[in-house]
Amino acid sequence: MAGSFISLTAGRLLFAAVAMLCGAQATASTFSADPYPSTYRPLPRHDTLIKGATILDGAGARLDGGDILVRDGRIVAVGKTLPAPDGVDVIEASGRWVTPGIIDVHSHNGTFSMPLTTIDNEASDVSETSDPNSADIWVEHGINMQDPSFSRALASGVTTQQILPGSVPVFGGRSVVVKTIPANIVSAIKFPGAPQGLKIACGENPKSHYGEKGMFPTSRMGEILAMRRGFLAARKYASAWKDYRSGKSKTAPERDLKQETLAAVLDGDIKLHVHCYRADDMATIIALSDELGFRITAFHHATEAYKIVPLLREKDICVAVWSDWWGFKMETLDAIRPNAAFVDAGGGCAIMHSDSPQVGQRLNIEAAKVIGAAHQVGIDIPPERAIRWLTSNPARALGLEDRIGTLRPGRNADLVIWSGDPFSIYSHADQVMVDGAIAFDRSDPKRQPVSDFELGRKPATGEH
């Protein structure tokens, strides 16, 4: 039967059939199809009622003495004195705070993998640096699942991470969005259905790396040229496929993995995450997006976002920033601590990000530092507002705002029960829930994942 089908069709139809069988290639999202689908299964879970907590819902509201009912991995109700259905686990949380699970849109966990060794100096899995256009790499192909940073992030309340390639190439490659639960293979933590991102980088990193090697690009202008060339070529590539699919052209274009990624960005199917610090650099990339017709989802690092808040708001671009990293290179000289607060106050979308497994364990404290710095210049930010920088705003940047980032009925039960105000240095994540399962419990060693790497070594955790 297959034989007769093939005999009746031209190569073009064969391609379409194969593509359909693979669940790829033949639809509108041709260029963003995922041949490596998620095999994620939630951890064992039980319906739960959390009672009497101070709830920050992630959308800007605060409820004191509130309850949350979780059923089948979803939030079903948030309110005061909810009745406990038969058989649910009840967690008394009076005096404690509950927030949505923290979302880190800028992690290198699994590729900037602990422990670092001399091997990482020469051949790191953070970036594929051999080509300034590495749009065709998928960072999920480099994830070391035994990186202890994953369990540290979970213990700090992080439930979703976007792992991005590094910022050496101009086009860094495709990101992957993962759940922060332990597993042995990457497909088991891939967030089902999450859009991919493309990392691109402007400024000092690409030009310094390639410039030192005598390779293109050696300047900011060269980086922009690389981007224009890349997206123009991708436009041509996409239109060749369009012509072929409409029958206008008879021969199928040869697959080009770089162009596929960039074409998917042009289609809006892959979200563009831009590593960029300076206001003038960001404005240049925005101008480029207008010229070439792509949308920028977020600027990452964006230390000078505060200088162009109206522009960022007008273009609906989020910024993912630190609280206090500055000065380590020229383009970070003008970083200020209230950066996120200025963006927020101007109606923009502010996100606290990590870029480091150390910062990735305390994004709540990153926000606390911004709150303190903002207060000094007369901007008061209540906790229910600041928590958005760690929850609903990053959810939006990942295209997952209808699934995570807020404590609302129907959303995934990704949440953190904090021992106190999450913006206090003294607070701990007591319990961390991912899709309704308690993936981490500070008071229960059986619910504290330990990576294979750490096994069989003298204990680094627990009582000695």
Place this chain on the structure above:
Amino acid sequence: MRKAMKLCALALALSFGIASLLSLSARAETVAIVGGTAYTMTGDDPVENATIIIRDGRIDAVGAGLAPPADARVIDAKGRIITPGLMAGGTQLGLLEVGAAENSVDTSSNMDTLGAAFDVQYAINPNSTLIDLARADGLTRAMSFPGSAAAPFSGLGAIIRLDSGADIVERAKAGMFARSGGGHASAVGGSRSGGWVLLRNALDEARRYKKRSGPGAPRDQLLNHLDAEALQPVLKRAVPLAIWAERESDIRQAVRLGRDYDISVIIMGGAEAWRAADLLAASDTPVILDPFVNLPSDFDQIGARLDNAALLQKAGVRIALAASGWGLKISYNAGLGMREAAGIAVANGLPYIEGLRAMTTGSAQIWGIADHYGSIAAGKDADLVIWSGDPLEPMSTVITSFIRGEEMALETRQGLLAKRYAPQHANDAWPAAYK
């Protein structure tokens, strides 16, 4: 002509006089801080409703409800916390501006001729913007240490005072720094063992150098006269040898080195120091640690854990803090980074007062300036900070800072940028550069 020159000289003398008078008057100002909660660091409990009297740059008196002197400027600190000005156990303040711009970085020397003799004191830049920020975050003193380019010695660090003067070096040659561990093995032939051989040999050669009266060294001596001389105060225990050591085995080697050569050793880093806590306590070897470290960042830090500070303090080890934040806090956020680090240590079992101690009397004692700095007690330098809230909470900020009795300006580049670009200016017609 001559008259004019005389006038000029007089004017010059006068202006010098006025200038020195001004700075003197700032330092000589009598101030009474009243009504606050003062952690004096002389006991475990704070003094409530404290009056702190500053006179001639020093603490004149401190006590609950003391009446301010008639000539004092009174600062109402009701509802505020007051601590001594903080001291970072290790930074590179004054030695660098932009990490990636090598010509603005003076942290280290990679010359073969400058090992132990490399001395940071001549490079300290009091006008560094990093110092302004650290001061605005509550730091008043810091150890500024040399980097790691040479091995095993990095050279001599200096204690700096974060005041507004042109000469902020309080004590040069305050610590001799050396490196151990896997990260530096390549500089000593590929094995950390080579580093310990070289360290021991250096101390041996320095000791022989002292004994020799005439010039000239044995032909195969490795140390040149600069390094041999630089190590003399270490052999006399006048200067401590601060050894970066993360792995337990290196920490124990450092303690053994101190014992074998009868020198004073300080452990820098000490990610696995908790594993040798009893030895460190018994040998009175202090640890200047980074409480952020809880990941096995390399094979030397497999045992890193958040309660390292708590376990060390409980065992009786003296501690201070050098919060690296992988290089992004140790100098660029030297004040806030250290406070955040202390907060992490306290959140993980270190008693609150010990968290404050690590940032004040702890580093003062380890670096040898506790005779005049570190606590709020009569006769001590008036280094004081009035806080908006708990100084260990990263949300808290500095309201007022004094160094040796002089109230510090807290303006920073960051603060000016924040003012210039505050949200209410977003739609101004004139470009920001006119503000």
